[in-house]
Amino acid sequence: MSTQNPPIVNPAKLQLEHWTQGTFYESRDTSFGALLGLKDLGIGYGEVPPGKSGCPFHNHHVEDELFVILEGHGTYRFGEERHLIGPGDVLGAPAGGPETAHQIVNTGTVPLKYLSISSIAATEICEYPDSGKFLAKTRVSTGGTTEFRTIGRAGEEVDYWEGEPGA
Template identity: 60%
Template sequence: MSPVISLSQLILEHWRQGSRYASADTSFAGQLGLSDIGASYNEVPAGKSGCPFHNHQVVEEMFLILEGEGEYRFGEATYPVKAGDVLGAPAGGAQTAHQLLNTGTGPLKYLGISSVARGEVVEYPDSGKFLVSSHTPDGRRTRFVGRSTDEVDYWDDEPGA
């Protein structure tokens, strides 16, 4: 652990999903010794987004655009963004759903800073999905992605119910 990190020395994970999503990114808050703040560095190729349109019910996020240009879809609005812009994504419902899209010709590079929560619900308005996740202090994790149409009764399949 070091209290100083150089972005140029971060090891990025390169990934691609379908024709619309791709990024080279990494989380690095833990390398700085931080546990209550999340931090990531992201490089999104031209014409791509690093994530689907989504909102967090618990976690708040902030993005600092370092290089490139894009569109920030936030709720029902879309905002042009460029290097030096700071974007907020407060916790909430569909009105705080957000997504960054690279509209430039080079990579869109940005820092993502967030609060950290042991439990979270994320909604995806475009696809009607939701994600529920939690983790315990000892590292045990629970994660489920689904739709409300998958809902079962609370007592479903309980012995003696």
């Protein structure tokens, strides 16, 4: 008999972290892949209030994402298009360039509740087309701890040897 927790999670019983950023971003959410024993698959649950989004418009270069809408209604901004979404809809966000940039916005009157599922890569680059930023990060495969993380803005290029001693 195993002393380990069973690989079962009910999102309604999860402890959610509430956060806000500015006037447009707000969510109650959590990641719970580790509770299921998953090492290379990320899974989260989020509740976004009306008129808000849980993240900026962005695209991943390595990781694929998938969203399952559980309750509420919103708009799925994908590339240059916008799609109305509601309960039962499954949204794909494959790795790629700006054409796969994505964002979920709650345009309904009740909290938008969804699952987010993603592949977990050792190294990832994300771009944020609205702000011109990029995120570069690496992580240890066990536990998902980030070892390197930097956010910058494209446009300032330096020579490979710049600043190196003796170069």
